[in-house]
Amino acid sequence: MEQLVETLSIDLEQERKDILKKYRRLLRTAKPFLKDNDAKLIKKAFYTSVEAHKDMRRRSGEPYIYHPLAVAQIVVEEIGLGTTGIVSALLHDVVEDTDMRIEDIDRLFGKKVAKIIDGLTKISGRFEYGTSQQAENFRKMLLTLSDDVRVILVKLADRLHNMRTLDSMPRDKQLKIASETIFIYAPLAHRLGLYSIKSELEELYLKYTEPQEYRAISRKLRETKSSRDRFISKFTEPIAEDLEKAGLNYIIKGRPKSIYSIWNKMRKQNKPFEEIYDLFAIRIVLESPQEGDREKALCWQAYSIVTDHYKPNPDRLKDFLSTPRANGYQSLHSTVMSKSGQWVEVQIRTSRMDEIAEKGYAAHWKYKGNDTKVRGNIEQWISQVRETLETGSGDKTAAIEFLDEFRTNLFNEEVFVFTPKGELKVLQSGATALDFAFDIHSEVGVHCMAAKVGGVLVPISYVLSNGDQIEIITSNKQKPTEDWLRVVRTSKARARIKDFLKEDNRHYETDGRQMVERKLKVLGIELTAEVVNQLRAFFECKTAADFFYKIGKGYVQLDELKRFKRDKEAKERKAVTAVIVPPVEGADGKSYTKLLKNLHGDRADSDTLLIGDDMDKIDYKLAPCCNPIAGDDVFGFVTINEGIKIHRTTCPNAAELMSKHGNRIIKAKWESNKDEAFLAGLYISGTDRVGLINDVTRIISNELHINMRGLTIDTKDGVFNGDIRLYVQDTRHLDILISKLEQVEGVYNVQRFDTNLTGSV
Numbered sequence: 224m225e226q227l228v229e230t231l232s233i234d235l236e237q238e239r240k241d242i243l244k245k246y247r248r249l250l251r252t253a254k255p256f257l258k259d260n261d262a263k264l265i266k267k268a269f270y271t272s273v274e275a276h277k278d279m280r281r282r283s284g285e286p287y288i289y290h291p292l293a294v295a296q297i298v299v300e301e302i303g304l305g306t307t308g309i310v311s312a313l314l315h316d317v318v319e320d321t322d323m324r325i326e327d328i329d330r331l332f333g334k335k336v337a338k339i340i341d342g343l344t345k346i347s348g349r350f351e352y353g354t355s356q357q358a359e360n361f362r363k364m365l366l367t368l369s370d371d372v373r374v375i376l377v378k379l380a381d382r383l384h385n386m387r388t389l390d391s392m393p394r395d396k397q398l399k400i401a402s403e404t405i406f407i408y409a410p411l412a413h414r415l416g417l418y419s420i421k422s423e424l425e426e427l428y429l430k431y432t433e434p435q436e437y438r439a440i441s442r443k444l445r446e447t448k449s450s451r452d453r454f455i456s457k458f459t460e461p462i463a464e465d466l467e468k469a470g471l472n473y474i475i476k477g478r479p480k481s482i483y484s485i486w487n488k489m490r491k492q493n494k495p496f497e498e499i500y501d502l503f504a505i506r507i508v509l510e511s512p513q514e515g516d517r518e519k520a521l522c523w524q525a526y527s528i529v530t531d532h533y534k535p536n537p538d539r540l541k542d543f544l545s546t547p548r549a550n551g552y553q554s555l556h557s558t559v560m561s562k563s564g565q566w567v568e569v570q571i572r573t574s575r576m577d578e579i580a581e582k583g584y585a586a587h588w589k590y591k592g593n594d595t596k597v598r599g600n601i602e603q604w605i606s607q608v609r610e611t612l613e614t615g616s617g618d619k620t621a622a623i624e625f626l627d628e629f630r631t632n633l634f635n636e637e638v639f640v641f642t643p644k645g646e647l648k649v650l651q652s653g654a655t656a657l658d659f660a661f662d663i664h665s666e667v668g669v670h671c672m673a674a675k676v677g678g679v680l681v682p683i684s685y686v687l688s689n690g691d692q693i694e695i696i697t698s699n700k701q702k703p704t705e706d707w708l709r710v711v712r713t714s715k716a717r718a719r720i721k722d723f724l725k726e727d728n729r730h731y732e733t734d735g736r737q738m739v740e741r742k743l744k745v746l747g748i749e750l751t752a753e754v755v756n757q758l759r760a761f762f763e764c765k766t767a768a769d770f771f772y773k774i775g776k777g778y779v780q781l782d783e784l785k786r787f788k789r790d791k792e793a794k795e796r797k798a799v800t801a802v803i804v805p806p807v808e809g810a811d812g813k814s815y816t817k818l819l820k821n822l823h824g825d826r827a828d829s830d831t832l833l834i835g836d837d838m839d840k841i842d843y844k845l846a847p848c849c850n851p852i853a854g855d856d857v858f859g860f861v862t863i864n865e866g867i868k869i870h871r872t873t874c875p876n877a878a879e880l881m882s883k884h885g886n887r888i889i890k891a892k893w894e895s896n897k898d899e900a901f902l903a904g905l906y907i908s909g910t911d912r913v914g915l916i917n918d919v920t921r922i923i924s925n926e927l928h929i930n931m932r933g934l935t936i937d938t939k940d941g942v943f944n945g946d947i948r949l950y951v952q953d954t955r956h957l958d959i960l961i962s963k964l965e966q967v968e969g970v971y972n973v974q975r976f977d978t979n980l981t982g983s984v
């Protein structure tokens with residue numbers, strides 16, 4: 224993101240002073256947390272980073288070290304991390320941007336720091352193209368949660384500083400970084416409970432993407448400030464008086480809502496600024512001498528004082544005191560009616576809760592001695608995320624799908640329910656009894672029949688309400704169906720059901736294949752690869768597997784194979800006829816063999832379609848039945864509605880097309896200098912070993928720089944079978960890849976396949 228800039232006239236002495244000043248400020252902030260050797264370690268990290276980045280400058284022209292220093296400052300001051308976090312922040316760009324290697328970090332700072340830096344380097348924005356890469360990156364980032372949550376926290380600090388210094392970036396980069404921030408980082412900060420960081424990221428996002436609206440809203444906020452302040456002080460006056468009388472230590476703030484949330488509201492409700500009423504919330508922060516039940520009592524006492532003066536809306540009372548949000552947030556929220564007839568949100572919490580709400584996760588560690596429950600929640604969340612991630616496959620579309628689901632989960636509020644033994648489970652709001660069953664255990668999930676809520680029998684689609692106590696009823700005969708996917712809300716349950724259905728389908732597929740094989744034998748047909756393809760086409764299935772599945776399931780009756788036989792025989796008779804007798808209706812009267820011979824001619828004469836070259840002028844498409852790529856032997860087929868389709872001469876449909884519609888065939892050749900990528904598929908098989916998939920993907924993306932679209936690998940009893948879909952330039956390119964892959968230890972067969980490239984994996 225940053226780059227080297229030629230230095231013109233820079234006061235190096237002044238810069239050196241500035242760097243030291245920033246460093247001393249960092250040490251001062253960190254001081255209360257430091258023990259034993261901590262200061263020494265930070266100093267070492269600081270000098271290592273200074274040395275490593277010494278010749279680098281940020282795009283703004285500043286010395287590069289300003290950036291790691293600022294990130295470290297955020298890490299300690301705004302997130303509250305200790306020495307390991309500070310050291311990691313100081314070194315976070317060293318491996319990616321300088322000559323230092325991860326081994327050097329390990330040697331100098333130990334395993335823990337090295338692991339964090341490694342995680343940070345891996346998730347850094349190396350891939351710039353397309354959302355799928357971003358999604359995959361994000362998935363990688365969350366995977367590192369399993370190692371150390373500090374990776375994410377330092378990454379957030381890094382992103383925050385980059386957003387704060389976005390001014391020096393060109394416009395396109397600003398937009399890219401800002402949208403990534405709103406899409407991924409702000410929700411993540413929210414989920415980790417880093418409220419103020421989340422708000423700042425959102426604010427900066429708006430500032431760079433909608434600068435005019437941002438300025439307009441902030442101007443209007445300023446203009447209305449004094450009347451708002453008058454309202455707030457009038458509203459809080461009687462409350463403050465009574466809090467005083469009750470002898471409570473408190474602070475009352477009228478907190479304006481963020482510009483981003485106001486903008487969001489205006490957009491969602493399609494209203495001008497003037498009609499948005501809840502521009503602020505009242506927050507009462509109470510000083511509590513000790514932690515625990517006393518805190519809760521204090522908050523309720525304050526609540527009772529507020530409602531002595533203002534009538535509360537019973538539907539809007541939220542008690543996050545007794546059941547904190549999964550990110551640890553605790554507070555009492557209520558909406559009350561002011562004297563002037565306006566609803567006002569009031570939040571009541573203690574100063575400890577307030578700090579947790581602002582600093583989130585990191586603040587928990589400060590209080591960790593007494594707050595195992597909150598910490599437990601965070602750990603529960605992290606393990607949930609990990610589980611979801613581990614069930615996802617490595618393929619790109621899966622990464623995007625995952626990201627969507629993850630984001631949905633981020634924004635949903637939770638529902639709190641209980642097991643029969645009284646154990647609390649937190650699920651996303653809208654979750655059903657079936658989700659609950661899967662949350663308990665996959666085995667309970669897949670055999671779930673119904674549930675009992677408070678002793679009453681309910682179906683699996685029952686939507687959970689807060690406080691429900693649920694007993695799951697299971698049966699060994701029960702198993703998931705496609706319909707279940709519509710019943711569940713959580714990504715965990717969905718992933719498990721999908722896994723199960725996949726397994727289940729495979730079994731129908733093998734059954735189907737055996738049934739077909741037996742039946743065809745009776746009919747005197749052998750099940751060769753060619754016949755499989757003919758069957759697929761005849762029964763209009765996307766893949767052969769699909770066809771066998773339909774047979775196995777009984778969607779296609781075995782008896783229909785007789786019809787297939789008749790059709791096949793008729794076609795074979797026709798094909799033979801076509802070769803011998805020129806078709807009468809064929810305008811040019813060419814026979815199939817002549818046609819084919821002609822197509823193979825090397826000369827590109829005037830009536831040859833040049834693929835690539837003629838692209839802009841002529842409407843042609845690559846046929847999905849054989850997916851030609853540049854370099855393949857091909858011909859064009861003039862269709863009735865879809866322009867010209869390019870087929871390979873080896874296409875399973877080629878014979879039929881040429882023999883039936885010889886007059887619609889045209890010659891086609893590839894124009895070689897076009898820079899285009901073609902989707903191709905490879906089957907790969909061999910014996911399984913650790914690291915094999917890594918080796919395969921390394922060749923594809925690192926060595927040959929080929930973009931993968933999808934990868935599925937199935938391993939069974941030490942043998943693996945995979946299919947890879949990727950974009951290649953031409954057949955030569957594909958041949959190089961195939962021969963490279965064949966050299967990988969364990970791989971014994973790599974083969975191109977043609978059909979169903981665009982279908983789901």
Ligand code: MN
Nearest residue numbers: 290315316381
């Ligand atoms: Mn950075």
